[in-house]
Amino acid sequence: MKAPVSWIREYADLPDGVTTEDLAHRLTALGLKLESLDRPGHDITGPLVIGRVLTLEPEPQKNGKTINWCTVDVGDANGTGEPQGIVCGAHNFAPGDLVVVVLPGGVLPGGFEISARKTYGHVSAGMICSTKELGLGDDHDGILVLPADAGQPGDDVFDLLDLREEVIEFEINPDRAYAMSLRGVARESALAYGAPFRDPALRPTPAADGNGYPVVVDDPEGCPVFVARTVTGFDPTAPTPDWMSRRLLLLGQRPISLAVDVTNYVMFELGRPIHGYDADKLTGPIRVRRAAEGEHLTTLDGNDRTLSTEDLVVTDDSGIIGLGGVMGGQDTEMSDTTTHVLIEAAHWDAVSMFRTGRRHKLTSEAGKRNERGVDPTICEAAADRVVELLAEYGGGTIEPGVTVVGQPPSQPTITIPIDLPARVTGMDIASDTTIANLEAIGCEVDAGADELTATVPPWRPDLSDPFDLVEEVARIVGYEDVPSILPPAPSGGGLTQDQSMRRRVGRTLAGEGYVEVINFPFIGDADLDRLGIEAADSRRTTLRLANPLRNEEPYMTTTLLPGLLRTVARNVSRGTSDLALFETAPVTLPHSGAGAPILPVDRPPTEGEWDDLNKALPDQPLHLAFALCGDRDRSGWWGDGRPASWSDVIETARVVADALGLELSVRQASLAPWHPGRCAELVLGETPVGHAGELHPRVCRAFGVPARTSVAELDLDALLARAVAVPRAPQLSAYPVAKEDVALIVDADLPSADLAATLREGAGPLCESVRLFDVYTGQQVGEGRKSLAFALRFRAPDRTLTEKDTAAARDAAVELAVQRHGAEQRA
Amino acid sequence: MSGPNSEYDPVQVTPLDEEHVAAMRDEALAAIAAATDLETLKQVRTEHAGDRSPLALANREIGALPPQARKDAGQRVGQARAAVNQALAARQAELEVEAEARMLVEETVDVTLPWDRTTKGARHPITMMHEKIADVFVAMGWEVAEGPIVEAEWLNFDALNLGPDHPARTMQDTFWTEPAEHHLVLRTQTSPVQARAMLTRTPPIYVVSPGRVFRTDEYDATHSPMFHQVEGLCIDRGITMAHLKGTLDHFAESMFGEGISTRFRPSYFPFTEPSAEVDLRCFVCRGLHPAVDDCRTCKGEGWIEWGGCGVVNPRVLTACGVDNERYTGFAFGMGIDRTLMFRHGVADLRDMFEGDVRFSTPFGADL
CATH class of the missing domain: 3.30.56.10 (Phenylalanyl-tRNA Synthetase; Chain B, domain 1)
Known part of the structure; x- marks a missing residue:
């Protein structure tokens, strides 16, 4: 909402010397927030005066242009009273016109200093100004020609052109609809200074007399008050008075025609939206009702709208002629031939206005006010003000009949x-x-x-x-x-275990060289296609947004991988090729079932209602995903690097689990988007918690990420739920360790983890650790076989182990591997 | 070479005379002194102090002397051998020091060689800002509350005094989900977490809830369809706006330094009444002239718009099961991304969501 300060001062007797800054500051402190201060012409300094063009001699120039050599009467403004000689390039004025002249010594916007200078063979002492040069808009390229009654040559034009006007623009909160009018802003301004306020809506109005235009309101709840006044003999060609156009321009409104400008002007003045009809296009009484199913209306903006039974409409015998309070219809619109004007000032139910505006996606200055709530008591005053202005400036006659249907609701009280x-x-x-x-x-x-x-x-x-x-x-x-007092400290419980464990996961990953990223959770079918996820996969069961930002990404994601891979690709394209990225974010996994209830608000939900509400939400487990590509260890002066591989992401998963006091085990698996031979299922106890491995080459190509990019995705909530908050201290044995190495030949497809588990089981309680240190495939072990070499460590809690002890444990381990996996001990 | 002396032979004991012993000693000492490295010294040790060295051999001859001569000869040879051993040890120590010094010189490296073998990790500054804010409140005895991002419409709006026809619903352009009759939205604010806190905890309630929220804003340098908020809620007996001010002043000081306070301006939020906008005293120029005039952080205002707050609307307390006769409360909310932007001079909001490692890496693992 914009408010020219001079207009505010018409209704609020602000003390002398109040600056616009102070006013804006005080209004901000009252809740009308200053958005901007606009001061057209504030950077112009005089002399800037009215001039009357005395002579104008066109002089063609060699460059093809024609300039005008003018003499201009500027009164005594130039100190001599003699005509001022000025060269001007524009042609839209003639001798006798009043124009705006800036004399030498003046400064125009942009610091443009005017001096007498020699040009085209004359001394040009000043400039005849256009609106553009005065910073008053760029609509016209030509010279600003003033009305003949604008004043006398030599008069200062600052006030005439509102060049000293200051306009405050406010951000109006939805609860302060009354401030969307000068009446409201001035009321608050008066309040700010304890100054007297003159209410522009307080005016004597003629009483309803039964002779006005017939109006029937079928829905008094939707339209409690409807006032109609008419003006006849209106001259549709009458111009809008300058002062009104200027004020509308200051408010950011384009003057259109007198009739339209007057209704707009009064809306800004009083806050009450007004609608004008071409009364000659009306047939029969005006009626206000709700629309019937399937009815149509072509509104002022030319759109054909299908109406809802909730929409309030204005009708006459011809049918619907307007969406009440929101927008008028095209057929009864005022035009440049309208001479008979019917003015409607009606009070509309704010909720209906809001719903209709939203349903038809209509926002207008009138709608904004009607849906936030307007003073219902000023319909008569507003209508009266409009017809007064129409009659005064449009030469019409105010018809004596006054229609007032309904009355404003009584005012509520609050105790x-x-x-x-x-x-x-x-x-x-x-x-x-x-x-x-x-x-x-x-x-x-x-x-x-x-x-x-x-x-x-x-x-x-x-x-x-x-x-x-x-x-x-x-x-x-x-x-x-408002004083500043800290409330007494409650005895809080600190972070929950989950909250601190999540921090630990993030720090662990950062310590492992991963960089955290945050991606939007929106995906489309194409993302799931690129991942190679099959139709039956539960990751295809998505929650769809009704109004996605991009139509190609209508779903809430079920996996963090699309976002993560896009981020990998973006980094690579920006020149970072060795990457380690991670993200923790919830995914959305919808399930079938009932929706969430809309509950009453005058009481809390019952236990049952609360359960229903929560059950209706999709599952939103926190996931952790990470990706590696390029080199995990770079090459350099120290020697060769090492490319990141499937094993690095599996290792990272283990490190994360370890940070939570958990041990992940790994199973060979096959799942999109991973390489079918390089995909590990990560298991906690018997519960699968995620997958890790190298991406399928097709997926790498589809996302434009480097070949052999490796990724993992885990259900972090599942890990957190089992995290060990209080680790037990181990019992250390001080007795010496005994070491045994074992090399076993097994089938190539036997997972090493299985063999290691078997050795551990077979070696019994004396076995402290089993570590795989070599994998060999080749002729020596035969086709389809591989050799796995393990280092076993043994230790007893209470004694030094003998060679016999260790050998027995080792043999038992090997024996179990032979039985279970057909392992052969390698010589 | 002489074998074991089985019988007395005065001719063969010449080496035991004083001159000879001295000569052997001196020869040994000279050899020791001449040894310039440990390898040579080892040889010298064998030649002059080993089992077959002249002095060792001479020592064996002592037994062949008449008893009266043994003592003198023994003393003579013993002293000579002691002198040699001493010299050896001293020289050994000297050469070891020299050898180590030489080794250290030889092992000198160019320590300016870069080490960038592994990539540097970092957490996202938004995550760390969450934690930093949470820590300020946890230190005051508050707890951190959380909730789902796909939320029931009722909790995101109705329970917070935003009825179906509340104009403010259009202020927050909401992502709605399908089917519409399921009444699920992407939460537009973290306030539903506050509603959840009131519905699941008993007062006194002091919770802070950082989290991601969604609005249908087009993505540009200052807007994002997803961003992050932190909200606080306090419900207790006798809570007033003054407690709100005190809490926010403390929050401001903890985040931005001593003496940084807040200011309230009247505003409107359905959730609170009275409501206020919170401005933060600019932590760069502190609003002091002349620094404020050129301050790029507050753009010459001396204050930075920080968030919204107010006294929890009694209607909200009713919908969330809090006895509004016994309890009052306050609530506040700030943008985490925005806070990060002005606290750390982030120029473009999109930097936070594009995942470019060059953006996050300098923030490290803790803010």
Whole structure:
């Protein structure tokens, strides 16, 4: 909402010397937030005066241009009273016209200093200005020609052109709809200084007389008040007065025609949207009702709209002629031939306005006000103001008939304990202050010793609850007076185990050289296709957004991999090729079942309702995904590097689990998007918690990531749920360790983890660790076989092991491997 | 070479006379002194102090002397051998020091050689900012509450005093999910977490809830369809706006340094009444002239818009099962991404969500 300061001052007697900055600052402190201060012409310095063109001699130049050598009467502004000689390149003016002249010594916007200078063989002493040069807009390229009655040569034009006007633009919160008018802004300005306020809506209006245009309101709830006035003999070609056009321009509104401009002007003045009809296009009485199913209307903007039974419509005998309070219809629109104008000032139900506006995606200045709530008591005043202006500037006659249907609802009252503002804000607010401040915003206050009852003013439909009054009192006292007191410290329990464990996971991964990324959770079918995920895979069961940002990405993701791989590709394309990335984020796994209820708000949900609500939510487990590509160890002066591989991501998964006090085991698996031969299922006890390995080459190509990129994705919640918060200290044996190496030849497809587990089991309790240190395939072990070499360590808690002890344990381990896997001991 | 002396032979004991012993000693000492490395010294040790060295051989002859001569000869040879051994040990020590010094010189490397064998890891600054904020409140005895991002419409709006026709619903352009009758949304704020806290905990409640939220904003340098918020909620007896101010001032100081405070401006949020915008005293220029005039962090305002806050609307308490006669509360909310942007001078919001490792790496693993 923009508000020219001079207009504010028409209704608010602000003290002398109040600067615009101070006004804006005080209004911000009251809740009308300063958005910007606009000062057209503030960087112009005079002399800038009216000039009358005396002579104009076109002089063609060698360059093909024609310049005009003019003499201009600028009165005494040049100190001599003699005509001023000025060269001008524009041609849209003639001798006798009044123009704006800047004399030598003046400065135009942009620091453009004017001096007398020699040009085209003349001394040009000043400049005849265009609106563009004055910084007043760039609509016209030509010279600004003033109306003949604008003033006398030599008169200063700063006021004439509003060049000293200052416009404050406010950000208006939805609860302060009353401030979307000069009436409201001026009221707040007066409040800010305790200055007198003149209400522009307070004007005598003629009473309803039964002779006005016939109006029937079938839905008084939707339209409690409907006022109609008519003007005849209106001249549709009459121009909008300059002062009105200028004000509309200052508000950011383009003047259109007198009739339209007047309705707009009054809307900004009083906050009450007005609709004008070409009365000659109306047939029969106006009727307000809800639309019937399937009815249509072509609105002013040319759109054909199918109406809903909730839409309030205005009709006449021809059918629907407008969406009440939102937008008029095309057929009855005022035009450049309208001479008979019907003015509608109606009060509409705000909720209906909001719904209709949203349903038809219509936003307009009128709609914005109607849906937030307008003063219902000023319909007559607003209509009267409009017809007055139409008659005055359009030469029409105000018809005596006045239609008023319905009456404004009575104003609600709110009762509060008189100390409520003090109790809620913690400020020292006396009862007198509370009463005075409520009165200052227009409440009628009936105060007792402990309680007060405030009757809310009609322009404040936002005030309905006791705490609303608290805010009103507090903002006038001033928020800067709220003391700063720390509440007494509660005895909190610190972070939960999950919360601290999650930090540990992040730090562990950063320590492993991974960089955390945050991706949007939106994916499309193409992402799942690129991953090679099959139709039956549960990762295809997605939650779909009704209004995705991009139509290609309508789903909430079920896997972190698409986002992560896109990020890998982005980094590679930006020149970083050795990458280790991770992300922790929830995925969305919908399940079938009922939706979430919309519950009442006048009580908390019952236990059953609460359960239903939570059950309706999709599962949203926290996932952890990470990716590696390029070199895990770079090559350099120290020697060769090592490319990242499937085993690195499996190792990282183990490291993460280890940080949580868990040991992951690994099973050979085959799952998209992984390489079918290089995919590990990660298992905790018997519970699968994720997969890790090298990507399928097709997937690498599809996402544009380097070949052999390796990734893992784990259900982090599943890990966190089992995390060991309190690790037990191990019992250490000080007896010496005994070592035995074993090399076993087994089938090539036997997972080494299985063989290691068997050795461990067979070696019995004396075995401290089993570590694979070599894998060999080749002729010596035969086709389809491999040799796995393990280092076994043995130790007893209570004695030094003998060679016999160790050999027996080792033999038992080998024996079990022979039985279980057909292993042969390698010589 | 002489074999064991089985009988007395005065001719063969010449080596035991004083001159001879001295000569042998001196020859040994000279050889020791001449040895310039440990290898040579080892040879010298064998030649002059070994089992077959002249002095050792001479020593064997002592037994062949008449008893009266043994003592003198023994003393003579013994002293000579002691002198030689001493010299050897001293020279050994000297040469070892020299050898080590030489080795250290030879082993000198170019320590300016770079080591970038492994990539540097980092956590995302948003994650760390979450934690930093959580830590400020945990230190005050608050707890960290969390909730789902796909949330029931009722919790995201209705329970927070945003009824179906509340104009503020259009202020927050919401991602709705299908089917519409399931009434699920991507939460537009972390406030549903507060509603959950009230519905599942009993007062006093002091919780802070950092998390990601979604709005249908087009993605540009200052807007993102996904961003991060932190909200705080306090429900207790006798809680006032003054406690809100005190808490936010403390929060501001903890995050931005001593003396950094907040200021309130009246505003509107359905969830709170009275409501206020929170401005943060600019932590760079502190609003002091003349620094404030050129301050790029607050753009000359002296204050930075930080978030919103207010007294929890009693309607919200009712919907969330808190007895609004006994308890009052306050709530506040800030953008984490925004806080990060002005605290660390991040120019473009998109840097946070593009995952370019060059952005996150300098932040390391802790803010």
